[in-house]
Amino acid sequence: MTERRPNRTLGPDHDTFWSYCNLGEFRLQKCNTCAKVQWPPTPMCNECLSDQFTWTPMSGRATINTYCTFERPYYKECPPPWEAVLVELEEGPLFMSNPKGFSVEGRPRGTPVKLAFLDCEDDAGPFKLPVFELA
DSSP states (O other): OOEEOOOOOOSTTHHHHHHHHHTTOOEEEEETTTOOEESSOOSSOTTTOOOOEEEEEOOOEEEEEEEEEEOSOSSTTSOSSEEEEEEEETTSOEEEEOBSSSOOTTOOTTOEEEEEEEEEEETTEEEEEEEEEEO
16 A cells, blocks of 8 residues: 655665665665765765765665664654654665654664665655564
């Protein structure tokens, strides 16, 4: 079943990210100069200022860094309570997402999680949203 979600950020570099997600691939920018993996996508490396990147497949492995539960309605598509999780990807970047199939309440920092995709739609159309489930 497709879930309705708030509108994604689209535009240069973000469109590339979503195109890979729609193929079932989780890829992030990796700097060709210093090898830093970064999120969110940018036109310039945050580490060395290079503008040369390769969209590199990520392992999908991560650990919970922190989480929160939204108790107020920020988006009509996400009625409260709404859980969000900040994971640290094995490759280094932090990535904000949603838990899939588990509640974040009481999960300690460092809990292993793995990537999954959720079929969603927004005003721009259908897309696959990267989310995380227990490993």
